[in-house]
Amino acid sequence: MTRDTQIFDIIRRERDRQTKGIELIASENFVSDQVLEAMGSVLTNKYAEGYPGKRYYGGCEVVDESERLAIERLKQMYGACWANVQPHSGAQANMAVFMACLQAGDKFLGLNLSHGGHLSHGSPVNFSGLMFKALEYNVKESDGRVDYDQLEQVARAERPKLIIAGASAYSREWDYERIRKVADEIGAIFMVDMAHPAGLIAAGLLKNPVRYAHIVTSTTHKTMRGPRGGVIMMGEDFPNPWGKTTPKGEVKMMSALLDSAVFPGTQGGPLEHVIAAKAVAFGEALSPDFKLYQQQVQKNAAVMAQAFMERGYNIVSGGTDNHCMLVDLRTKFPDLTGKIAEKALVSADITTNKNMVPFDSRSAFQTSGLRFGTPAITTRGLKEDKMPWIVELIDTVLSNPESEENIRSVREAVNKEMVQYPLFAW
Ligand SMILES: Cc1ncc(COP(=O)(O)O)c(C=O)c1O
Structure with missing residues (x-):
């Protein structure tokens, strides 16, 4: 087969661009050579719909091992009880949480996009704002920090089913305890999207939201320095016998709901080459x-x-x-x-x-x-x-x-x- 010089020339030019400049985009990083190697590996050839030990395709024994390793390393990094490493991106991880926790039209509360929030936390052009009723809280004009009084007021008045903490452009630590308290008061699920500071959290430099939230989502490619992708975790609250009645009337554990919200709910076959690269990055993060x-x-x-x-x-x-x-x-x-x-x-x-x-x-x-x-x-x-x-x-x-x-x-x-x-x- 002839080499695709056109595309490899573009890749070379992008490598040169990355090499000669000062990269200050807060959500970007440079992965290690072994993360790149895993991402560019033969694992991309494998279809593995389902989860380790429960796949819809044969020949998954080997990729089962790397996916299990990724899950175990991630749980170890954050002290989580359960994890799913299949979301193709941060937005996909969030979508799965919405699907597991809410029904179309349900209310949820997130940080205002123009105050640092993310599109998938309620923007009207995103699935979150299109399919669900998005409520928002702000930062204070006086000091640029989250207005927790306002968050509590909206939560008590509107009783959303889900409250989201986490942001794309917010430089301060969060008061997770306070949000958890009001979530418990109104019976809401508390989710933290730690996509941005995940690496600092893994290193113990910021509070670990897995201790305070019911569900935590993240990307793996920002401060965590892994391949592009998403993850979902649960901490000590789960997997307790806290369930949700499904449309069929059965009570399901939240972990099972989240697993099925990722696959088959919102995704098809997992990217096993990226999951292996996530495992490599998690191994690096544990060093x-x-x-x-x-x-x-x-x-x-x-x-x-x-x-x-x-x-x-x-x-x-x-x-x-x-x-x-x-x-x-x-x-x-x-x-x-x-x-x-x-x-x-x-x-x-x-x-x-x-x-x-x-x-x-x-x-x-x-x-x-x-x-x-x-x-x-x-x-x-x-x-x-x-x-x-x-x-x-x-x-x-x-x-x-x-x-x-x-x-x-x-x-x-x-x-x-x-x-x-x-x-x-x-
Ligand atoms: C807080 C937050 N959540 C989710 C995402 C979405 O991640 P992705 O681009 O991988 O879908 C981002 C991306 O910038 C983010 O900042």
Whole structure:
């Protein structure tokens, strides 16, 4: 067969792009060579609908072993009692929880999308907002932190069946205990989507939601540094005899409901090559090195946030407890949109994304903010001493985003520096 030079040339160019730039997208990371190897393995050839030991296809004995390993390692990472490693993505994991816990039209409560929440927590263009009745809570304008008083008020007044904590652009620790209390009071299920800080949580640097929530979902590709994918877990509350009556009138355990909501409810055959890569990443996350890595991620983010504030930028909530931060550009550059800022930075080989800030005066297409995160540059090997330098480069670009000359000189500085941090072995 002739080699597909067209597509491999594109892959080579993407590798070059990743290598020469400073990657600050908070939800991205660089996986290890062995994670890549598992993902590109012959396991992609195997159909394995069902679960280990209960498949709809023959010849699954070998992939059963890697899926079982992934489950056991994940449970060990978070002290979970039960886990499902098959969701193809974070949104798929969330969809399965909705399907297991709610009926179409039921109410649920999640963080407002424009205050840091995720599309799958109730956006009107997502299944969650289309099929269910989405209620929302906000962050406070005064300090950018979750408004737990408002969350409780909405929960008591509306009695949603499911309450979701977790976000895509929120840099502070959560008060899971408080949300669990109100969930218990109104008989709601409490789910935490820890997609963003999952790696920091695994390293013990932030509170572990598996101890407080009924159900926890996550992606595996952000701070967790695994392949693209999702997972679902349950902690000590389950698998107790807490069940739900199915349309057939039988009472089923929540674990069985979630398993069947993933397959056959919302997915077909599992991606066994990705599940093996998840197992590899979980094995890496259980090693002592991972804790050192996450400590550096957190340290880099704290120093970066401080450097932004010293240059007159407003960081939503005044800092960060985790790996990310949201910069409100309006204080320093009232006329600069997130859209223009993102484009200018990308031209300088600094990758970030525009993001709405809470109480934004601009639309989601323009935005007044930028989101930054340190997981990828920390994997690359950059330490806290480099963070003020990165912020200085960003400030230089944003001070004159129309100037080609300005952007070119920053890009040269970026490329020259990043050569010192080799990324891929191939
Ligand atoms: C909090 C949260 N949940 C879920 C997701 C969705 O993950 P995926 O893109 O893998 O579907 C994201 C992605 O950014 C996220 O930030």
